Amino acid sequence: MTTGHTPAGAVDADVVVCGAGVAGLAAACALGRLGLDVALLEKNRRQPPVWKGEVLQPGSLNSLHSWGALPALEARRAVRLNRLVTRRADGAELLTMDFGMLGGERSWMLSHDYTTILECLGESLGTTVHWQRGVLVKDVVKDGDGRVVGVRAVSDGSEYDVRARLVVAADGMSSRVRRLSGLSASPVAxxxxxxxxxxxxxxxxxxxxxxxxxxxxxxxxxxxxxxxxxxxxxxxxxxxxxxxxxxxxxxxxxxxxxxxxxxxxxxxxxxxxxxxxxxxxxQYRAPSLVRPGIALIGEAAHGVHPLAAQGMNTAIGDARVLADRLAGAGITGRGAVDRALRAYEAGRRDRIRDVHVMSHRAARMMTSTSGLGRALGLRLLSGTARSARLRRLTTYNMSGLGMRPLGTVDRLVQLGVLPDRKAPWLPVPK
CATH class of the missing domain: 3.30.9.10 (D-Amino Acid Oxidase, subunit A, domain 2)
Incomplete structure (x- = not known):
């Protein structure tokens, strides 16, 4: 950790974003559209191909549209996916989640290569975003009060500080920036x-x-x-x-x-x-998403099983909410930044927890290799399929448009212990 005195107004950028995966690029898109001066730092000069993070949920499509990235994806022949279907090994249908039942402007998923999704986000960066590749964030810079006020970077063997009013850690599960800032996460395989x-x-x-x-x-x-x-x-x-x-x-x-x-x-x-x-x-969740001067987003903050395609989509949601809170509070003073960070954490903590729980339960249903585990998973899937209300609710939760966690009565309906006597619930996409 590097410490030092930062005079008022002595900054190189309004925001420095560490990491240019989906989370970092989404944050740069969203924050750049607020007119903020954003330094986007990425250690890799070229993104290696990764065969995951390829399915975008309806809620993410709305964000990508607002940032201007969706047309680029569609122009590159992204595949529209209308349904998520669980099946038996022979192909027999168990549960169909049809996103068309939700209504809204974009009630479908899109699939494309992870590198193409990154390229489309990169092409949508505003003119106030300055992207530097081949830059390793070596340390965070703190002032005398322990506030994060920037990062120390290394590029081509040269070290330099990038001072900012806000640091965004988007550098993945093993986030160096998170650790150096005193925040923690405990990944479990x-x-x-x-x-x-x-x-x-x-x-x-x-x-x-x-x-x-x-x-x-x-x-x-x-x-x-x-x-x-x-x-x-x-x-x-x-x-x-x-x-x-x-x-x-x-x-x-x-x-x-x-x-x-x-x-x-x-x-x-x-x-x-x-x-x-x-x-x-x-799977993991960081206990805290913020400290004075810094916010965690994406895999620096949370990780889930990829079965439900929630990891990348939750990261896009992080970026959207962080930008919304900063737009509401402003970034000119430290007090305003800290209010925005507290509002960001308050707005994302429960959502991340609910996505984490939903994804883990879905993973347990679908990945168990024990006879008892498979039998229980099949029963839960079949019980959900029998209830139009639970099908709609589960589809809504998967969509990224909102979250209404299943309660105890819902679980008993899934298991067939109780009939479903609740009135149909028609979610309105946000």
Whole structure:
């Protein structure tokens, strides 16, 4: 930590955003549209391809539209997905969440490559955003009162300070900025990983995300642009470690036999076994999102299982709410910044908790490999499918438009213990 005296008004930017993933770029878009001078610092000179963070929920589409990024995504042939469907291994439908039931201007999801989503956000940055790649944030700068007033950066071997009225940590799960600022998070790994494949061709049902409940756990399939298909397969941490080509072919045969619905994709699977990424899966929430002069957003603040496609979308929500609070309070003085930060934390803490709980419960339903766990998950899914009200409520919660957590009575209805006697609830998208 670097400390020093910062004279009033001695700043290089209104805001410095550390990290240019989806969270950092979203924050830069939103804050730049307030007319703020934003320094966006990213350590990577080029974004490596990552096969996750590809499905945007309706609530995120509204934000991307307001920032000007949505037309760019649509121009690059982003795939419109109308439904999230859970299925048995043979393809039989268990529960369909049709986003069209919610109404609103954009009642669908979009899928595209993570790098393309970043590019579209980057192209939407305002003229007051200054993006510097190849810059490592080495430390935070604090004043004599312990307030974060900037960061120390390293670029091409040279160190320099970037002073700002607000620092936004968007540098991921292992956030250096979070740690140096005295904030914490404790990531917990799930007992499985996801093996991600990119296959040529598209499945028959090309307007949905299909999530299969199988003996081996979760298998998820959705289309990408240019007639490609993304497939996630749940695996044990060491399931295919050091596997040779013959073992991989055998593994693929076992997968298709256990999940017959993947049969049409079998030839593409066997051809594409060498094109895969193994993704660890984590869950965590930072106990606090702010300190004087700094805010956490995105994976610096929280992480969830990717099953429900909530991580990237929650990060976009973080950026939107932070900008809204700053617009309301202003950023000219420290008192105004701190009021905005307190309002941001108050507005996001419960939402992040609810998304975290929802995602974890969905993951437990879909990823259990025990007989009892699968039976319970199937019962909960079937109970939700039988109730029009619960289908609508679950779809709304997944959409990113709002959150109405399920209560005890709702859980008993899902389990079939109680009939659903509540009046239909028609959510109004925000």
């Amino acid at each position: 799930y007992g499985h990983k996801l093996l991600s494949f990119e296959l040529p061709g598209t499945p028959d049902m090309d307007d949905e995300v299909s999530a299969y409940v199988t003996d081996r756990g979760l298998v998820m399939v959705y289309p990408l642009p240019d007639e490609r298909t993304r497939v996630y397969v749940q695996v044990a941490p060491d399931e295919i470690r050091s596997a040779d080509r013959a073992r991989l072919q055998q593994w693929c045969d076992e997968l298709i036999a256990g999940v017959p619905a993947l049969g049409p994709l079998a030839p593409a699977f066997k051809e594409g076994l060498d094109r895969r990424q193994l993704l660890p899966v984590w």
